[in-house]
Amino acid sequence: MKPSVSTDPSAAPLLGLAAYAVSDASSRGRQHPEPAPQYRSEFQRDRDRIIHSTAFRRLEYKTQVFVNHEGDLFRTRLTHSIEVAQIARSIARVLRLNEDLTEAIALAHDLGHTPFGHSGQDALNDCMAEHGGFEHNLQSLRVVDLLEAKYAEFPGLNLSFETREGVLKHCSLKKARELGDVGRRFLERQQPSREAQLTNLADEIAYNNHDVDDGLRAGLITIEQLLDVRLFADEHERVMQRFPTLTGRRVIHETVRRMINRLVVDLVETSRGRIEQAAPASADDVRGYTETLIGFSDTVRERNLELKRFLRTHLYRHYKVHRMSVKARRVVTELFAAFMEDPQLLPPEHHGLARARSEESGEAGRARAVADYIAGMTDRYAITEHGRIFNPATAS
Ligand code: MG
DSSP states (O other), rough: OOOOOOOOOSSOOOOOOOOTOOOOOTTOBBBBBOOOOOOOOHHHHHHHHHTHHHHHGGGHHHHHHHHGGGGGGSEEEEEHHHHHHHHHHHHHHHHHHHHHHHHHHHTTTTTOOOHHHHHHHHHHHHTTTGGGGHHHHHHHHHHIIIIIOOOOOSSSSOOBBHHHHHHHOOOOHHHHHHHHGHHHHTTOOOOOHHHHHHHHHHHHHHHHHHHHHHHHHHSOOOOHHHHTTTHHHHHHHHHHHHHHHHHTHHHHHHHHHHHHHHHHHHHHHHHHHHHHHHOOTTTTGTOOOSSOOOOOOHHHHHHHHHHHHHHHIIIIHHHHHHHHHHHHHHOOOOOOHHHHHHHHOOOOHHHHHHHHHHHHHHHHHHHHHOOOOOHOHHHHHHHHHHHHHTTTSSSO
């Protein structure tokens, strides 16, 4: 019997890549040329290298809003990255974009994050103010290009150009000039691939929605407050109409999953419309466009912004989150100052790196090696290391 084929246009198609998708054949390749992989695409190989990296395993103990020891049920950067990959792959498949590339970008996009989320990054950026600054996007690229030490023939993971380009979501023009090929699009004001654009939006969909879920779980925000946010209120109303007796966590999950679905469906339909209108002939064709082809409708973009504003005011600036941020900032700042003042406090491997880098480029080189060491730390490692350096009662 022939399998039934759905004629519903919203059903997920199993079709080949679109002409405007990135493909192995159109890829700009790797910095260090390698033979083509067997039984895998180039971007599957990128994805696999990312999964086997040390930085990827560290994501399990790094956090975004809540610190790792605050509870076992909150998202970590690892589960966040997996959620981003899930959303990005669904969108890529229906738009016939390169699913392997979106997955690789999604799993690598947060590899350069410091411990303790944005407060850790801000603190490290302040520490590095006179030595070129610190930015997590650039650090993610640095991890995959340089810091991972796994292969005999090259430093880093030697990923494909399109994966590296997708990891580097934004960067200053000054940095773009230093970065060469992967920075060029910022200087030429060109768009990255559609795969990079959609993974960026999948990141936003994932964190806005899981922060609602985590924020409610932590008791830092309430459903009553969220009813002022139309994206939440609309779906919450639908859930309560359909299941009037439903209570507790199932109400939250039913609402959040519908919010994600609404955003994803809107993104797919809006992007599909724009792609059909523009009718790009190739992946490179789209780079010069001034508008991105992947995006939300005006209404949903506005709703999404409303949700972001809500989270900024009520969750990210909540006094309990703020207290933890201040502690995190102190840990990062004090570790940096201690290692800069006395590099011998560094473990031998990092001490060696700091010495080599300072021979190359003086104090800035040493600072970069210290920043690499701190950025690589997980939340709990940073807390323990801080104790080992500052608390005489802790073993060194
Ligand atoms: Mg992210």
